[in-house]
Amino acid sequence: MSAPLRVGFVGYGYWGPNILRNLERLATVDVVAACDANPDNRAKLASAYPHIALTDDLEQLLTGYRLDAVVVATSAPTHAALAARVLEAGLHCFVEKPLTLSSADAAHLVKLAEDNDRILMVGHLMVYHGAIEWIRDYIDSGELGEVRYLYFQRLNLGKVRADENSFWSLAPHDVSVALYLLGETPDRVSANGADYLRDGVHDVVFANLHFPSGRLANIHVSWLDPHKTRRMTVVGSKKMLVFDDMEATDKIWIYDKGVEPADAMAYGEDLTLRFGDIRVPFVKLSEPLGAEMSHFVECCRTGTTPRSSGADGLRVVQVLEAVDASLASGGAPVTIETE
Ligand SMILES: NC(=O)c1ccc[n+]([C@@H]2O[C@H](COP(=O)([O-])OP(=O)(O)OC[C@H]3O[C@@H](n4cnc5c(N)ncnc54)[C@H](O)[C@@H]3O)[C@@H](O)[C@H]2O)c1
Numbered sequence: 001m002s003a004p005l006r007v008g009f010v011g012y013g014y015w016g017p018n019i020l021r022n023l024e025r026l027a028t029v030d031v032v033a034a035c036d037a038n039p040d041n042r043a044k045l046a047s048a049y050p051h052i053a054l055t056d057d058l059e060q061l062l063t064g065y066r067l068d069a070v071v072v073a074t075s076a077p078t079h080a081a082l083a084a085r086v087l088e089a090g091l092h093c094f095v096e097k098p099l100t101l102s103s104a105d106a107a108h109l110v111k112l113a114e115d116n117d118r119i120l121m122v123g124h125l126m127v128y129h130g131a132i133e134w135i136r137d138y139i140d141s142g143e144l145g146e147v148r149y150l151y152f153q154r155l156n157l158g159k160v161r162a163d164e165n166s167f168w169s170l171a172p173h174d175v176s177v178a179l180y181l182l183g184e185t186p187d188r189v190s191a192n193g194a195d196y197l198r199d200g201v202h203d204v205v206f207a208n209l210h211f212p213s214g215r216l217a218n219i220h221v222s223w224l225d226p227h228k229t230r231r232m233t234v235v236g237s238k239k240m241l242v243f244d245d246m247e248a249t250d251k252i253w254i255y256d257k258g259v260e261p262a263d264a265m266a267y268g269e270d271l272t273l274r275f276g277d278i279r280v281p282f283v284k285l286s287e288p289l290g291a292e293m294s295h296f297v298e299c300c301r302t303g304t305t306p307r308s309s310g311a312d313g314l315r316v317v318q319v320l321e322a323v324d325a326s327l328a329s330g331g332a333p334v335t336i337e338t339e
């Protein structure tokens with residue numbers, strides 16, 4: 001067995017502890033050093049993981065510990081600069097979502113990773129969720145028929161952020177899943193929203209994504225909703241499917257329902273509604289974050305392109321940017337130019 005991957009960790013705030021806990025479980029990883037600008041968060045890290053060396057200086061982290069890779073879990077506005085330094089230092093890099101706050105910065109990171117022959121992976125966590133993998137296989141099997149449209153609801157009361165709007169904070173998950181399931185990038189988006197809580201920071205957004213195949217996705221995100229909701233509905237030509245991530249175990253519901261042309265004998269009707277069985281398949285689930293970290297380590301060790309690569313991160317940022325442009329113009333359609 002080869003030596004464990006020597007990993008450095010940056011950003012032990014709200015989300016970082018979950019990532020570090022999962023990295024520490026992997027036998028293929030040695031988290032040797034960590035960095036956080038905040039002394040309170042460094043103290044928390046020191047008390048939970050006394051064996052990990054600590055610094056407040058990224059340059060020391062990058063040069064002082066013979067690292068192979070760095071995991072960046074800092075707040076979104078810092079991603080572009082920190083990830084660029086990691087890649088320029090010749091290290092593999094995992095960056096939490098969203099990859100950056102502009103597509104120009106994301107494209108720069110993708111190029112840096114290519115030029116330095118390093119792995120760049122973005123934390124699109126949901127594409128490592130066992131239920132999403134199951135749904136993708138189910139769609140590929142043809143059982144659902146042609147996917148016609150899908151819609152997402154990611155709602156809650158809080159956590160209200162000041163440095164990014166609700167779409168940048170919540171929707172990278174849904175945008176990445178839509179792109180992953182449909183295998184294409186939207187060519188046009190339009191969005192409406194409102195900033196009830198903080199001037200200029202949208203806390204509620206309704207976005208429509210149009211894909212080159214003609215398929216549609218709608219994403220509704222909110223920090224101002226009475227129910228915590230994490231739900232996706234996929235309507236196919238043969239069946240319909242609901243994924244409810246708030247359910248503990250029965251997360252996927254398949255409805256054998258549809259609308260079909262009436263048979264030749266029917267009189268006065270040209271469409272028939274079909275109501276069939278509802279099935280709740282057994283899906284083996286593990287913590288998506290564990291699968292995500294394990295995938296990152298595997299990609300670093302083998303040179304495989306990650307399922308959520310820098311290029312995927314760039315595509316998602318392009319959609320987020322287009323949604324912002326549409327919000328700014330009061331809901332006008334915005335075209336997305338991809339390569
Ligand atoms: N995948 C998910 O489900 C999920 C959930 C929550 C957050 N996130 C993502 O995780 C990232 C972090 O979010 P958070 O809520 O934990 O943010 P946070 O503000 O709570 O924590 C960020 C931490 O990074 C540190 N930091 C910031 N700039 C730094 C720098 N230049 N050098 C060293 N340390 C620095 C801060 O001191 C802080 O401890 C964001 O990208 C967010 O979108 C992902």
